[in-house]
Amino acid sequence: MLLQVHQLNVSYGETAVLRGVDLEVPAGKLVCLMGRNGVGKTTLLKSIMGQLRPSQGTVRFNGVDLTHARPEVRARAGIGYVPQGREIFPQLTVRENLQIGLEANPRRLRVVPEIVFEYFPMLKTMLGRKGGVLSGGQQQQLAIARALVAEPKLLILDEPTEGIQPSIITQIGEVLHELKGSGNMAVLLVEQYLEFALDLADSYYVMEKGAIVLHGHSAQEDREAIKPYLSF
Numbered sequence: 001m002l003l004q005v006h007q008l009n010v011s012y013g014e015t016a017v018l019r020g021v022d023l024e025v026p027a028g029k030l031v032c033l034m035g036r037n038g039v040g041k042t043t044l045l046k047s048i049m050g051q052l053r054p055s056q057g058t059v060r061f062n063g064v065d066l067t068h069a070r071p072e073v074r075a076r077a078g079i080g081y082v083p084q085g086r087e088i089f090p091q092l093t094v095r096e097n098l099q100i101g102l103e104a105n106p107r108r109l110r111v112v113p114e115i116v117f118e119y120f121p122m123l124k125t126m127l128g129r130k131g132g133v134l135s136g137g138q139q140q141q142l143a144i145a146r147a148l149v150a151e152p153k154l155l156i157l158d159e160p161t162e163g164i165q166p167s168i169i170t171q172i173g174e175v176l177h178e179l180k181g182s183g184n185m186a187v188l189l190v191e192q193y194l195e196f197a198l199d200l201a202d203s204y205y206v207m208e209k210g211a212i213v214l215h216g217h218s219a220q221e222d223r224e225a226i227k228p229y230l231s232f
């Protein structure tokens with residue numbers, strides 16, 4: 001198993017937000033995590049990335065216990081992260097944003113791999129522009145590209161379709177399909193847009209109030225069971 005989250009508890013101060021979360025992502029598969037606003041999806045991803053400390057439980061990646069590892073260590077170990085709201089650097093150019101992704105590249109690549117521009121050709125035409133002038137959808141593509149530059153074994157995306165125009169959602173879906181098809185990258189996708197999620201998922205988890213309440217392998221078949229746990 002590539003990623004194994006076991007019995008994770010996370011609190012903000014006195015408030016317990018994650019309660020005994022178990023979640024697994026096999027190598028090369030796409031796993032979808034769904035659930036309404038505020039149930040703890042982002043909290044789980046931040047805990048996997050080392051931005052939050054669990055009070056209990058473990059995070060294992062590629063056979064190594066990373067529960068207490070610093071975020072940079074996790075990135076170098078091969079976990080790429082596209083945070084909710086994108087968080088690209090608006091004052092840096094597209095090229096500079098992509099170069100930041102190189103820092104986590106385990107092969108110590110010096111140049112952005114060409115495959116990233118095959119996935120997102122638009123970025124190649126905008127290398128000299130500041131990140132902040134890109135549209136929301138373009139920024140999302142940049143954020144995904146920046147994570148891909150590090151050639152992660154696991155790509156984690158937090159609601160990549162949120163507030164994005166439909167044409168770019170389609171493009172992002174195609175890229176995720178290709179990444180999955182390539183067989184050497186796993187994806188953990190947090191998503192509330194059900195059709196997008198169902199189309200891509202090899203397996204799924206649904207969260208409610210900080211706990212996993214549903215888990216299965218055929219999200220399409222389980223669609224009616226999943227729907228009540230989503231906002232829309």
Ligand SMILES: Nc1ncnc2c1ncn2[C@@H]1O[C@H](COP(=O)(O)OP(=O)(O)OP(=O)(O)O)[C@@H](O)[C@H]1O
Binds near residue numbers: 042
């Ligand atoms: N820094 C923080 N300090 C205190 N409470 C927080 C903090 N961040 C999030 N929370 C609370 O923790 C709970 C889970 O938040 P989280 O952001 O993980 O939810 P989410 O499932 O990602 O929601 P969304 O779909 O809106 O992104 C919410 O009740 C939220 O208000």
Ligand SMILES: [Mg+2]
Binds near residue numbers: 041043084158
């Ligand atoms: Mg969130």
